[in-house]
Amino acid sequence: MGWRGILGFDYGIVQAPLGPDISGPELVAAVANAGGLGFLRAPDWESPDYLRGLIRKTRTLTDKPFGVGVILAFPHEENLKAILDEKVAVLQVYWGDCSEELVLKAHQAGVKVVPQVGSVEDAKKAISVGVDAIIVQGREAGGHVIGQEGLISLLPRVVDLVGNHDMPVIAAGGIVDARGYVAALALGAQGVCLGTRFVATEESYAHPTYKRKLVDLDKTEYTNVFGRARWPNAPQRALVTPFFNDWKSLPPHENEVNQPVIGHATINGEEKEIRRLGGTVPNVTATGDIESMAMYAGQGVCLINEILPASEVVKRLVNGAQQLILKEFSSL
Numbered sequence: 001m002g003w004r005g006i007l008g009f010d011y012g013i014v015q016a017p018l019g020p021d022i023s024g025p026e027l028v029a030a031v032a033n034a035g036g037l038g039f040l041r042a043p044d045w046e047s048p049d050y051l052r053g054l055i056r057k058t059r060t061l062t063d064k065p066f067g068v069g070v071i072l073a074f075p076h077e078e079n080l081k082a083i084l085d086e087k088v089a090v091l092q093v094y095w096g097d098c099s100e101e102l103v104l105k106a107h108q109a110g111v112k113v114v115p116q117v118g119s120v121e122d123a124k125k126a127i128s129v130g131v132d133a134i135i136v137q138g139r140e141a142g143g144h145v146i147g148q149e150g151l152i153s154l155l156p157r158v159v160d161l162v163g164n165h166d167m168p169v170i171a172a173g174g175i176v177d178a179r180g181y182v183a184a185l186a187l188g189a190q191g192v193c194l195g196t197r198f199v200a201t202e203e204s205y206a207h208p209t210y211k212r213k214l215v216d217l218d219k220t221e222y223t224n225v226f227g228r229a230r231w232p233n234a235p236q237r238a239l240v241t242p243f244f245n246d247w248k249s250l251p252p253h254e255n256e257v258n259q260p261v262i263g264h265a266t267i268n269g270e271e272k273e274i275r276r277l278g279g280t281v282p283n284v285t286a287t288g289d290i291e292s293m294a295m296y297a298g299q300g301v302c303l304i305n306e307i308l309p310a311s312e313v314v315k316r317l318v319n320g321a322q323q324l325i326l327k328e329f330s331s332l
Helices: 025-033 048-061 077-086 100-108 120-128 151-162 178-186 208-216 242-247 299-303 310-328
Strands: 013-015 037-041 067-071 090-094 112-117 134-137 169-172 191-194 220-223 236-239 261-267 270-275
Touching (some): 025 048, 037 048, 037 090, 120 151, 134 151, 151 178
Parallel strands (some): 013 037, 013 191, 090 112, 134 169
């Protein structure tokens, strides 16, 4: 499989659902039109009508299938119903119970289910409830990280666990280029899921300052200083900005609740305050102290040196993987 495709898509390239609304219709459609699997991200609150609008807008930009990601730790039942009613191609779920009932409902609607897991135990459960594929997230990943293991040790164990099941395994965490793609294939994956690389694209809904930081900076840190009250026990990997360096030693008993408002943004159609340490990454509508907002990134950010169209990201991954495998390794 590999670059030849997964889950009926042209290529084994997956654009992660980037919260809170960084992967909007323009990015998802661009990835889909390039042959990859793009994911919208459902709001972290019940907003089924708005989510239907996102899905329908995406369909005006592409005639290719795409998916929607849902964080199960937040209210989601009405959003999930909208996704199934709209019969999107793939439902990605994360950070919660991917139950047999959920999978059955999705399959009855003709929707494939792909959970993201961070441990062998979670992978076992996903297999047992009949999901269609599994995204394996290593600790190298940007944003909220569910597991503790590095991808290079976790991925082969899940591949072995899946065995002969017709269930593609997709690698996530620190992958930004063709070399990472080929490495994941060598470890047994059938595809790769990229987040940070797609934040740094022209179609991404991220604030220009956030995009620029992804190019200019090259260090990340695993932390828990952001969003402790909003999303407890959900550690993150963040870009090491000057602001982060100043606040990374925040005492465990403190959180964003008593911090000042440092900006505002329109997020999934609603006006929101952004508090210092709240964990909301700045989208293009964000105003205020952008430099002091959370900027999540995976360890592979050090390999990102330009903002590209999303289609070019997919093209370089596919062509680069083909060249590496066919030219560099075929004679070994």
